Amino acid sequence: MSKDPDNRYPTPGSAGKAFEAQTVLLVQKAVSGSIHAINELADLYYNKIFRMVYYRTRCRMDAEDLTQDIFTQAFKNINGLKDAEKFKSWLFSIALNKVKDFKRKNQFVSLFGILPDRNIKNDEESDKEPDGRPDANPLYNVMRQNFWKQFEDVLSRLSNLEKEVFLLRFLDHLGINEIAVALDKNESTVKTHLYRALKKLNDDDSVKRLLKESMP
Amino acid sequence: MKDNGHLTEDRIISAVADKALLSVAEKEHLSNCSVCSSAIGSFENDLKQLGRIAELAVPAPERRFTAYVKKPERNLFPVFGLRTSLAAAITILFFTITLHSDSVKYLFTTETGSYVSEIYSEDLFDTEMDSLAENDLPLEYMDIYGDADPDYDDNFIDFILPSSGNNTVSETRNGGIVS
Numbered sequence: 001m002s003k004d005p006d007n008r009y010p011t012p013g014s015a016g017k018a019f020e021a022q023t024v025l026l027v028q029k030a031v032s033g034s035i036h037a038i039n040e041l042a043d044l045y046y047n048k049i050f051r052m053v054y055y056r057t058r059c060r061m062d063a064e065d066l067t068q069d070i071f072t073q074a075f076k077n078i079n080g081l082k083d084a085e086k087f088k089s090w091l092f093s094i095a096l097n098k099v100k101d102f103k104r105k106n107q108f109v110s111l112f113g114i115l116p117d118r119n120i121k122n123d124e125e126s127d128k129e130p131d132g133r134p135d136a137n138p139l140y141n142v143m144r145q146n147f148w149k150q151f152e153d154v155l156s157r158l159s160n161l162e163k164e165v166f167l168l169r170f171l172d173h174l175g176i177n178e179i180a181v182a183l184d185k186n187e188s189t190v191k192t193h194l195y196r197a198l199k200k201l202n203d204d205d206s207v208k209r210l211l212k213e214s215m216p
Numbered sequence: 217m218k219d220n221g222h223l224t225e226d227r228i229i230s231a232v233a234d235k236a237l238l239s240v241a242e243k244e245h246l247s248n249c250s251v252c253s254s255a256i257g258s259f260e261n262d263l264k265q266l267g268r269i270a271e272l273a274v275p276a277p278e279r280r281f282t283a284y285v286k287k288p289e290r291n292l293f294p295v296f297g298l299r300t301s302l303a304a305a306i307t308i309l310f311f312t313i314t315l316h317s318d319s320v321k322y323l324f325t326t327e328t329g330s331y332v333s334e335i336y337s338e339d340l341f342d343t344e345m346d347s348l349a350e351n352d353l354p355l356e357y358m359d360i361y362g363d364a365d366p367d368y369d370d371n372f373i374d375f376i377l378p379s380s381g382n383n384t385v386s387e388t389r390n391g392g393i394v395s
């Protein structure tokens with residue numbers, strides 16, 4: 001059994017290439033209407049997309065709802081995907097747009113005071129929600145809460161695009177070209193913003209501090 | 217490059233962002249320099265560690281995505297499609313109800329027609345009565361009566377019927393003999 005079933009840390013090695021080849025094959029079958037292929041693609045990418053959405057919303061329920069929407073939209077429009085090799089970037093671009101819409105909607109609602117601030121609510125909710133992991137316990141939840149607060153502080157130093165590029169690269173594990181496709185930017189823009197983000201984080205040692213405080 | 221030949225901090229960050237950003241000379245130095253390699257490796261490890269901790273801090277999703285097969289719907293309106301058929305049905309229903317409603321029936325029934333013609337004939341009758349009230353003689357007798365046109369004066373009558381002697385038309389009309 002592979003140590004990295006989700007292919008979180010894709011390498012240019014044979015495992016990464018096999019995963020990509022499998023994706024391409026499944027996408028081709030899905031385009032031709034295979035429900036089985038669609039379900040397999042969903043299995044392969046569900047956790048990646050769920051995590052990607054959670055990093056940006058910090059609420060399990062919102063992340064689950066958005067992930068469902070993302071996959072529904074993706075498979076509804078899969079015929080529009082011209083290059084099967086770009087499935088991952090394409091899926092992430094859909095996810096990014098969905099998250100953006102979700103945040104915009106929440107900001108609009110918060111602006112008129114219809115609902116309390118979602119981020120505060122989400123933090124509180126995430127502490128209470130049952131985790132489902134075998135190692136889930138109150139201490140773990142407190143640590144998780146602290147981690148996300150500190151992580152938010154770290155990211156607050158970055159501009160929106162720097163933040164997005166950083167998250168896509170080091171948390172979602174996308175390559176530079178995949179990020180460029182997902183964000184619809186050219187590769188040099190992505191590299192520039194990634195460099196700036198890393199410089200800021202390196203200059204104030206925030207990543208090292210965060211790791212020090214988060215390690216049990 | 218630093219004075220000591222190692223990569224500067226900025227170049228190390230560039231290498232972490234993307235090794236393709238390094239020049240050929242820098243890449244060559246990197247392949248031979250353990251100091252620079254470990255500096256890059258250390259930063260990369262920190263970022264990988266951050267990614268792993270972030271991943272552990274994500275709760276497990278409780279739902280899974282399952283694509284379902286949408287059963288083909290039976291098409292009840294194969295020729296025009298649902299919307300057109302629905303619009304047509306509503307239009308037909310509307311006209312059926314409208315044409316059979318009492319108000320519309322009343323408009324188009326013959327009873328209404330006779331009612332209208334009755335009003336019209338009453339108008340005609342009133343007009344006739346008014347004209348009779350003004351002058352009860354039938355039109356063909358109006359010339360004989362002579363008052364049909366009140367503008368005729370004695371001079372006009374004299375011109376038509378010249379008077380002889382002292383007999384005036386008025387006298388003639390009052391029983392005199394016209395010769």
